[in-house]
Amino acid sequence: MSRPPRKRPFPRSKVCRFCADSSLRMDYKEPNILKVFITERGKIIPRRISGNCAKHQRQLTTAIKRARNIAILPFTVPRR
Amino acid sequence: MRRYECVVILEPELPDDDIKNFTEKYSQLIKTSSGEVIKVEDWGIKRLAYLVKKKDKGRYILFDFVGVPSLISEMERQLKIAEEVMKYLSVKLEDSVELEAFKAAREVPPAPAPEAAALPETTGTEEPEAPAQEAAVEAEQQPAEAEEPAQAVAPEEGKEGQA
Numbered sequence: 001m002s003r004p005p006r007k008r009p010f011p012r013s014k015v016c017r018f019c020a021d022s023s024l025r026m027d028y029k030e031p032n033i034l035k036v037f038i039t040e041r042g043k044i045i046p047r048r049i050s051g052n053c054a055k056h057q058r059q060l061t062t063a064i065k066r067a068r069n070i071a072i073l074p075f076t077v078p079r080r
Numbered sequence: 081m082r083r084y085e086c087v088v089i090l091e092p093e094l095p096d097d098d099i100k101n102f103t104e105k106y107s108q109l110i111k112t113s114s115g116e117v118i119k120v121e122d123w124g125i126k127r128l129a130y131l132v133k134k135k136d137k138g139r140y141i142l143f144d145f146v147g148v149p150s151l152i153s154e155m156e157r158q159l160k161i162a163e164e165v166m167k168y169l170s171v172k173l174e175d176s177v178e179l180e181a182f183k184a185a186r187e188v189p190p191a192p193a194p195e196a197a198a199l200p201e202t203t204g205t206e207e208p209e210a211p212a213q214e215a216a217v218e219a220e221q222q223p224a225e226a227e228e229p230a231q232a233v234a235p236e237e238g239k240e241g242q243a
Contacts, residue, residue: 028171029087029142066169066171068129069167069169070087070089070140070167070168070169071089071128071129071130071132071138071167072129073129074129074130075129075130
């Protein structure tokens with residue numbers, strides 16, 4: 001007896017969004033792009049969920065960290 | 081010579097005159113240390129993602145310039161001392177840049193005039209806020225033009241993906 005596969009809580013995208021769309025540029029000055037890749041609490045979404053390729057995930061991480069540094073993105077979003 | 085970018089967050093209450101003085105002072109500093117200013121952008125007062133010096137707003141200024149590494153250490157030293165500066169971040173964009181190439185490109189007026197007119201609003205809105213640098217913004221040519229439309233399109237794509 002095999003159990004039915006558990007449903008994933010996140011809809012995963014299989015392709016790297018930055019590879020698929022070359023016009024999508026990663027920049028620490030663009031919070032609107034970066035916001036897609038952080039959780040509500042401000043954490044960076046892992047590669048296995050966002051579907052990014054290794055190269056772009058690396059670039060994304062630095063971009064998000066830079067954006068945090070100049071207060072464009074939050075380090076944490078405190079729970080109310 | 082390297083190309084750098086420096087984002088500075090100033091106190092939101094700072095009067096416009098002081099902002100002009102501030103941008104001029106640092107543009108001057110770049111020039112005196114044999115660098116070249118590519119553009120200075122004023123993003124206006126923006127909401128901060130977290131409190132900085134107990135303030136939730138700040139005025140963002142972006143410097144894009146070419147210079148030697150020692151210029152960065154001098155600039156950061158001065159930014160640290162300046163009281164109106166809440167936060168700053170310098171980023172290296174390119175490792176080896178020919179300064180002469182930039183100077184030459186600046187002297188040549190932007191050849192494709194219609195292309196310059198078709199620039200998206202993003203650059204257009206920033207120009208009036210930095211009148212002193214208007215010439216610089218106009219002189220800064222093809223590479224920026226290629227970048228801007230891409231950035232203008234990108235945020236929408238992101239939203240689609242979210243929805």
